[in-house]
Amino acid sequence: MKVICTKDNLKKALTQASRIVGTTSALPILNNVLLKTEAGQLLISSTNLEIALKTRIGGQIEEAGEITVPARTFSEYIGNINEEKITLQTKNINLLVKTEKTESILKGLPTEDFPLIPEIKPVATVSINTLDLSQALERVAFASAYSETQPELSGVLFQINATELRLAATDRYRLAESITTLTGRGIEAKLIIPNRAVGELLRILGETEQGVEILIADSQALFRTANSEFISRVIEGQYPDYQQIIPREFTTEIRVKTRELVSALKLSGLFVQDNNNVEMKIRKSDQSLILRATSSKYGSNTSLVQGEVIGNDNEIIFNFRYILDCLNHITQDHVLLKVINNSSPAMIVPQDEASRCLYLVMPIKT
Numbered sequence: 001m002k003v004i005c006t007k008d009n010l011k012k013a014l015t016q017a018s019r020i021v022g023t024t025s026a027l028p029i030l031n032n033v034l035l036k037t038e039a040g041q042l043l044i045s046s047t048n049l050e051i052a053l054k055t056r057i058g059g060q061i062e063e064a065g066e067i068t069v070p071a072r073t074f075s076e077y078i079g080n081i082n083e084e085k086i087t088l089q090t091k092n093i094n095l096l097v098k099t100e101k102t103e104s105i106l107k108g109l110p111t112e113d114f115p116l117i118p119e120i121k122p123v124a125t126v127s128i129n130t131l132d133l134s135q136a137l138e139r140v141a142f143a144s145a146y147s148e149t150q151p152e153l154s155g156v157l158f159q160i161n162a163t164e165l166r167l168a169a170t171d172r173y174r175l176a177e178s179i180t181t182l183t184g185r186g187i188e189a190k191l192i193i194p195n196r197a198v199g200e201l202l203r204i205l206g207e208t209e210q211g212v213e214i215l216i217a218d219s220q221a222l223f224r225t226a227n228s229e230f231i232s233r234v235i236e237g238q239y240p241d242y243q244q245i246i247p248r249e250f251t252t253e254i255r256v257k258t259r260e261l262v263s264a265l266k267l268s269g270l271f272v273q274d275n276n277n278v279e280m281k282i283r284k285s286d287q288s289l290i291l292r293a294t295s296s297k298y299g300s301n302t303s304l305v306q307g308e309v310i311g312n313d314n315e316i317i318f319n320f321r322y323i324l325d326c327l328n329h330i331t332q333d334h335v336l337l338k339v340i341n342n343s344s345p346a347m348i349v350p351q352d353e354a355s356r357c358l359y360l361v362m363p364i365k366t
Contacts, residue, residue: 001065009057014075017046021071036066120222122215127184134205139178145171152237155192178357197232250338252314256307264303268293278320317364326359
């Protein structure tokens with residue numbers, strides 16, 4: 001193999017690939033990336049047997065071939081090269097990396113040891129705008145759990161119908177849902193993508209502006225962009241029917257400025273580092289939300305956020321971090337806090353209904 005390519009393209013692809021590789025010494029080949037010439041391009045593949053990534057970059061292919069080399073070493077080396085043009089050439093199972101001023105050899109491993117990345121045979125394929133998918137995932141991913149006893153909660157639920165994609169995540173203390181429109185016609189499907197895969201997918205989506213195809217198979221899903229194919233296993237199991245717990249009616253509703261509520265929660269949080277519990281009082285008389293935090297160790301704080309109240313006065317206690325997590329993913333200027341009582345889930349939604357997302361948070365019972 002002999003390929004001439006640019007540093008920027010190679011560095012970008014290797015950065016993505018090196019995040020995928022494993023760290024196990026039991027299978028050293030999983031620490032490597034596979035470099036392979038294919039259809040006039042350089043194909044860079046990596047896997048940890050749970051997720052896999054194939055990325056293609058352009059280059060001048062002078063000799064076809066393939067080789068595997070340590071992913072992180074190769075990525076860091078390319079990142080420290082100053083020259084723009086790089087020549088990659090195989091020497092038996094080693095890789096010669098050459099620029100105008102540098103020359104190095106990376107020791108490789110036999111390509112036949114590299115795990116076969118399976119070809120997806122989809123039962124359904126849908127298309128979606130890259131930015132829409134990225135924003136929808138960011139709105140929900142933080143709410144998923146890391147559970148060995150309930151693996152179905154350790155991921156994000158993808159629900160697809162003819163026109164839209166509905167994403168949901170929960171750890172049973174909070175729930176996040178976001179809905180976005182497909183760019184092509186969809187088909188009924190449900191799948192759960194693991195947390196780590198969602199995190200890597202978000203990074204990949206952040207580096208492309210073109211659309212995404214989602215190819216769904218029985219046990220895997222493939223997310224395809226113009227230059228990359230990201231494959232993830234699908235978590236087996238039945239996702240909770242969370243729609244049943246979403247309240248339809250509320251006793252109290254208050255509209256507040258998002259950033260003011262964030263600021264008040266951060267102030268209150270300083271005083272409840274031992275339990276995270278913050279009491280909220282909604283008062284109709286002066287159209288306000290009062291936050292009170294008390295701790296025998298740190299002291300106390302009271303903060304007032306002015307708002308617009310509909311309904312009755314109400315009191316409720318939350319883990320303030322759960323509220324902050326969702327507010328940090330809301331870009332609208334105002335949010336609505338909807339409350340039933342101190343033992344029922346409360347809802348937080350952006351005032352702009354076009355955002356099509358909601359958050360449920362369970363209160364703390366005392």
